[in-house]
Amino acid sequence: MESFFARYRNYLVLLTILVAQMIGLAVQVRRTGAGRSSLGMQDGEGVRLIRLWANTLVSPPERFVHSSRMLVAGLWQNYFDLRHTRAENQQLQQTIDRLRLEQAALLEDARQGQRLEGLMGFQQKYLYGTQAAQIFGTGGSNLSRVLYIDKGSADKLERDMAVITPDGIVGKVREVLGRHSAQVLAINDQNSGAGVILETTRIRGILRGNADGRLQIVDLLADKRIQPGEKVLTAGGDQIFPRGLPVGEVEKVVNDPDRDGFIKIMVRPAAHLDRLDEVLVITSMQPRFSPQEQNDLATSEALKGAEAASLDEQRKASTIMAERLPGLTDPNAPPKPVDPNAPQPSLLVVAPAKPLKPIHPDRFSPGAAPAAQASAPAGDKPKAQAEKASSPTSRATNQADSDAGAQPAPGSPDSEPKPQRHP
Amino acid sequence: MARVGAISRHDMEVRRYPFLVYGLVPLAALVLQAWLPRVVGRYAWFDLPLVVTVYFALGRRSPIQGTIMGAVLGLFEDALTGNAIGINGIAKTVCGFLAASVGIRVDVENSAIRIMLNFALSLLSSAIYLFVYRFLLGMSLEWSWMTQLYIAIGNSILAFFVFPLLDRLKLRD
Numbered sequence: 102m103e104s105f106f107a108r109y110r111n112y113l114v115l116l117t118i119l120v121a122q123m124i125g126l127a128v129q130v131r132r133t134g135a136g137r138s139s140l141g142m143q144d145g146e147g148v149r150l151i152r153l154w155a156n157t158l159v160s161p162p163e164r165f166v167h168s169s170r171m172l173v174a175g176l177w178q179n180y181f182d183l184r185h186t187r188a189e190n191q192q193l194q195q196t197i198d199r200l201r202l203e204q205a206a207l208l209e210d211a212r213q214g215q216r217l218e219g220l221m222g223f224q225q226k227y228l229y230g231t232q233a234a235q236i237f238g239t240g241g242s243n244l245s246r247v248l249y250i251d252k253g254s255a256d257k258l259e260r261d262m263a264v265i266t267p268d269g270i271v272g273k274v275r276e277v278l279g280r281h282s283a284q285v286l287a288i289n290d291q292n293s294g295a296g297v298i299l300e301t302t303r304i305r306g307i308l309r310g311n312a313d314g315r316l317q318i319v320d321l322l323a324d325k326r327i328q329p330g331e332k333v334l335t336a337g338g339d340q341i342f343p344r345g346l347p348v349g350e351v352e353k354v355v356n357d358p359d360r361d362g363f364i365k366i367m368v369r370p371a372a373h374l375d376r377l378d379e380v381l382v383i384t385s386m387q388p389r390f391s392p393q394e395q396n397d398l399a400t401s402e403a404l405k406g407a408e409a410a411s412l413d414e415q416r417k418a419s420t421i422m423a424e425r426l427p428g429l430t431d432p433n434a435p436p437k438p439v440d441p442n443a444p445q446p447s448l449l450v451v452a453p454a455k456p457l458k459p460i461h462p463d464r465f466s467p468g469a470a471p472a473a474q475a476s477a478p479a480g481d482k483p484k485a486q487a488e489k490a491s492s493p494t495s496r497a498t499n500q501a502d503s504d505a506g507a508q509p510a511p512g513s514p515d516s517e518p519k520p521q522r523h524p
Numbered sequence: 525m526a527r528v529g530a531i532s533r534h535d536m537e538v539r540r541y542p543f544l545v546y547g548l549v550p551l552a553a554l555v556l557q558a559w560l561p562r563v564v565g566r567y568a569w570f571d572l573p574l575v576v577t578v579y580f581a582l583g584r585r586s587p588i589q590g591t592i593m594g595a596v597l598g599l600f601e602d603a604l605t606g607n608a609i610g611i612n613g614i615a616k617t618v619c620g621f622l623a624a625s626v627g628i629r630v631d632v633e634n635s636a637i638r639i640m641l642n643f644a645l646s647l648l649s650s651a652i653y654l655f656v657y658r659f660l661l662g663m664s665l666e667w668s669w670m671t672q673l674y675i676a677i678g679n680s681i682l683a684f685f686v687f688p689l690l691d692r693l694k695l696r697d
Contacts, residue, residue, distance in 0.1 A: 110588070111587040111588055111591075111621070111625075114587075114588045114591055114592075115587070115591050115617065115618075115621050118591055118592070118595050118617050119614060119617060119618075122595070122599075122610040122613045122614050122617070123610070123614070123660070125609060125610045126608055126609075126610040126611065126614075126656070126660070126661060129608045129609065129610070130608060130661050130662075130663065137662070137663075137664070138661055138662040138663045139663060140607070140608055140663075148608075148609055151599070151603045151609055152603045152604075152609075154603070155554075155600045155603030155604050156603075156604070158551065158554075158600070159551075159554050159555055159558055159600070159604060162551065162552075162555045163555050163558055163559050166555060166556075166559050167559065167562075170563075236562065237559075238558045238559050238562065239558055239559070239561045239562055240558065240604050240605035240606065241554070241557035241558040241560075241561060241568075241601065241604055241605070242601065242604075242605045242607075242612070243568065243569075243671060243675065244605070244607065244653070244665075245605030245606050245607045247604075247605055247606045249558075275606055284606065286606050290606065291665065291666055292606060292607075311666045311668075312665075312666035312667050312668035312671060313566075313668055313671060314566055375561075375565035375566045376562075376565055377562075
């Protein structure tokens with residue numbers, strides 16, 4: 102027995118190590134409901150421990166190497182390579198001033214839009230809480246695109262927080278490994294996924310990386326409207342990336358070799374995923390303004406007040422100029438005589454509109470028919486008129502009305518003009 | 525000319541290194557593997573931990589030591605990525621074992637053999653990785669053999685320069 106172990110010692114060690122690793126793999130992989138295998142959403146305690154060990158071992162020297170490189174690069178850029186710096190500085194300062202004003206104006210618009218959306222009860226997420234972080238390392242494998250950043254639990258980073266640059270999205274926090282270290286899964290990793298939308302055609306899809314680390318949108322039906330150059334934005338449905346962030350642009354459209362009728366869209370990333378130095382981690386989606394933005398807003402309001410004052414000054418100046426310059430009115434002309442009987446404009450009372458007097462009034466003319474008659478039923482009307490004509494009271498009333506100058510009843514015999522007899 | 529299958533006393537000599545070298549060189553390989561992609565970008569077509577594994581396996585001529593070295597470096601490499609821990613471990617364990625087994629039988633001082641061995645073991649490592657990922661674990665993985673070919677070439681070139689440097693670290697009698 103001893104000779105067996107001695108003879109096959111090498112193979113036994115190999116077999117033991119291989120079996121141990123296979124068991125470890127079997128623990129990590131889970132079977133999904135669709136019958137496919139995948140890694141768990143979150144690492145187990147044992148796996149996380151191994152990752153922490155590896156990170157603890159590799160990160161410090163990696164940071165040291167990174168810092169050394171940055172130090173050398175900084176020395177070169179800040180002390181030796183300073184040609185044209187002053188001119189560039191002036192130009193950049195002008196650009197900053199201009200952008201600050203533009204930003205202040207945009208913030209004002211954003212605030213207004215935010216208020217309106219709040220009124221509508223629209224659940225819109227804004228990316229105002231960000232944390233700048235520096236990348237100091239990678240996963241070191243072409244088959245797994247992960248990055249390491251120098252911010253961690255001390256900076257309140259959590260899993261699944263979006264990582265972006267001003268150019269576009271980068272990935273999401275996969276694991277917070279320490280107080281000052283976190284692992285970021287880049288969007289060009291094969292296990293990554295982000296909901297995206299094409300800007301013009303509004304076609305939605307899932308973005309992920311391929312074997313070469315390039316971005317692609319998969320599981321799309323063929324559509325001739327999709328053209329190279331179209332911009333790709335985040336769709337906001339994945340609960341990680343806020344809506345509308347730039348992702349990249351369509352590079353080309355290729356047929357999916359595995360499925361007929363489906364296409365893959367190759368996307369050129371907006372962020373330089375291979376050469377990233379600093380990133381922003383979105384730590385809070387709550388709408389709020391930073392102190393800098395508040396200052397910009399105040400600057401904007403002050404500028405607006407100054408602009409209004411300037412407009413007033415201009416208006417006054419134009420009035421003075423109009424008085425001094427010769428115009429259509431002659432300042433030396435005698436004043437117009439004022440009519441003392443003419444009503445003052447402010448005292449004019451607008452009379453209520455009265456209907457014109459009809460040329461040929463009848464019983465339908467306004468004020469001709471009494472209320473009782475007007476309200477009588479249609480069938481009783483001739484009878485009522487006959488009674489009215491025969492009634493002495495009504496005759497007397499008509500006569501009195503006629504004498505008083507009242508409007509005669511239209512259609513009545515009294516209303517007819519009587520011919521005058523000449524002797 | 526390389527003497528394949530030579531079993532001279534010189535070839536069978538086991539190289540010895542200062543104790544720190546066994547710790548620092550693999551650590552440096554891991555650190556550089558994690559850091560260099562930031563410098564060279566998408567052209568990071570190399571696998572330094574594999575090169576170091578092959579070097580020590582060839583030099584020590586011990587399959588057990590090659591196996592353990594490959595397993596440790598592979599596991600650490602996996603731990604730094606987002607993938608399951610053990611895939612690279614299995615691949616490099618096998619590579620370390622094979623490199624040590626071959627090192628007993630061939631003249632490892634010859635640069636051509638070193639380069640060819642690195643090239644072949646790099647492709648084998650990729651094939652084992654693919655096998656474990658797709659067939660053993662049943663997970664989907666997009667694969668580019670062209671990229672793996674570039675990595676194998678990169679490892680061979682790297683070995684050509686790194687092996688003589690590491691040879692300087694060995695203890696002289």
